[in-house]
Amino acid sequence: MKTIGSLLLGLILTLSSPRIRCAAVPQTQHPADVLLPCEYVLLEPGAEGLSFTRQKATLVLRNLTVTEEESPETMPEYQTPEGTEVPIFEATVNLPHLPFAERLLHVECDGEEIVCEITPLYSHFFIAHIRLPEINIALVAKAESAVDPDAPLDEKSITRLSGDLLVSSGPPSQRASISKEAKLACEVWGNVEGVDMAWHLQKDGKGKRMDPEEDSGVSVEKKAQGGKEGLSLTINPLTVHHEGTYICAVSLGPHRLQQILQLKIKEPPQVTLSLIEDPVPTLICHTDHYYPLDVEVEWHLNGAPLTDATPVTSSHRRNSDGTYSLSNHLQVSIPPSGSPPDRYNCVVSHVSSEEPIQREITVSPPEPALLFQIICFASSLVLLAVMLKAIYTFARTVPHGAEKEKKLS
Structure with missing residues (x-):
């Protein structure tokens, strides 16, 4: 009880300390x-x-x-x-x-x-x-x-x-993923009476004013409050077509001002790795649904870069949502029986990911027990076929001999 009392007293003193008290x-x-x-x-x-x-x-x-x-x-x-x-x-x-x-x-x-x-x-x-x-x-x-x-x-x-x-305005540069939301804000401070504000998108050498009635998923909100007027632009959901330079244009009296903001779409790739054995053992690293275009694919064997390999890479394919995909094919050899398995890694680098994305697959040698079972099964089938043929031959021979003995008697 004395120990509990001491602990309670210490807790009370700690909470009442001027350094710990939550005072405004x-x-x-x-x-x-x-x-x-x-x-x-x-x-x-x-x-x-x-x-x-x-x-x-x-x-x-x-x-x-x-x-x-x-x-x-x-x-x-x-x-x-x-x-x-x-x-x-x-x-x-x-x-x-x-x-x-x-x-x-x-x-x-x-x-x-x-x-x-x-x-x-x-x-x-x-x-x-x-x-x-x-x-x-x-x-x-x-x-x-x-x-x-x-x-x-x-x-x-x-x-x-x-x-x-x-x-x-802010943020000056924003990175977002597809299907997410992006919000750009622009505010004017001072005597804002008569101010005109509008959002514009500059892309591929062309400019357009952002209009919610014409642009799907775009909303514009205007708000005025005590010496301040703001115009926010919200895009939801984002697509690759929303990437570009956004300009908040402000006109007030003789002044014409612009605030420039960059919106970049970055979608990390989805990577899968598989093995096909026919007609030759081949690893397929499929990289899908990434944006922007630049992506690098490397192969590692047992933890070390595979420098002497000659993989075949498909051309970039454009998906319906504007993202890209490609496939990388690498022919491999099956390790000989009794050898350790080979570990292959497909390493994909893209600007949307700070670290490369890796997928691993193991290529194993044929198992001796399985090979022995296959041989035994095949031998059993051959032996069974021989026995069935012998029985069939014997069955046809015995009745024919009995009928001949009956005629002779």
Whole structure:
């Protein structure tokens, strides 16, 4: 009883410990300054076509509303340095709380991969493209004075901007299997009155607007809420024909923005391995229902690659659902009696699978006991046939001799 009491007391003390108690941590919304390493990108025509020049820059998002456990006093305000080594863009963000603001605030501390590019749009406007692993962001900001879209920036320049329009979409690249569901989201933040949004599919050099009335399995949902308007695209079920580049086109006043997302279909192959013995022993590795086209088939014998084999591979066949299939034939020899069996592996590599798909089959030598039984059975049949013939001959001979003796008497 003393031991049980001690355990109960320890449990009570543990649960009452300030480190273990499940207490709600207060969170507050407050403005914060976010610094992002960027590149200033200019498009330059040349003799060989268009080219890009890139210049290192820093993007400062001022007054970005974040939700943090820390109080505003613990978040230091960004102080513009007197001397700079790269151009600085200070954009005051006049937008409601963005759900990804905290990720931007901690992107460097968390080691998250980020791509940031700033480009002059026209007249007084710049556009900053920010890409995270699961989201694309385009911020349109207005400068205090007009800019030359063809001139590089002074390394010590400081450009102050006002960011009043932001477009976000995600995920930038999505991989999905056939018969599954894919959902693409696009949102506009700011003064969204009069905004026009639409989804387009670009594939094989052709573009089309996604219309639920014309495209089977496609639905489009529009939702507006407090300084934000969203347009989501859902495809269910997916087919290989849905693969391509999806563009969220946004028109608002003089601005024409596009968010580009990639949807790729990847269907892992279904692999079967079988043995046929007539007319010659042959292994058949059948790879079916895979997408995209590229697939590699290798053979292993007893755990080692079979390099001197000459398998015969069929051409790719297209299934009704757009996936592919092929067969790989390998002639083999039956091990001699008394030898260990051979283990053959068909190894299939495809972009949809991180590891190769393997199927194994064993080719065994003929069993001596079975061979002996076959010989004994054949000998028994021959002996039985001889005996039946002897009995038949004797049966015909005996009555004929008895009839001859009766006549003589």
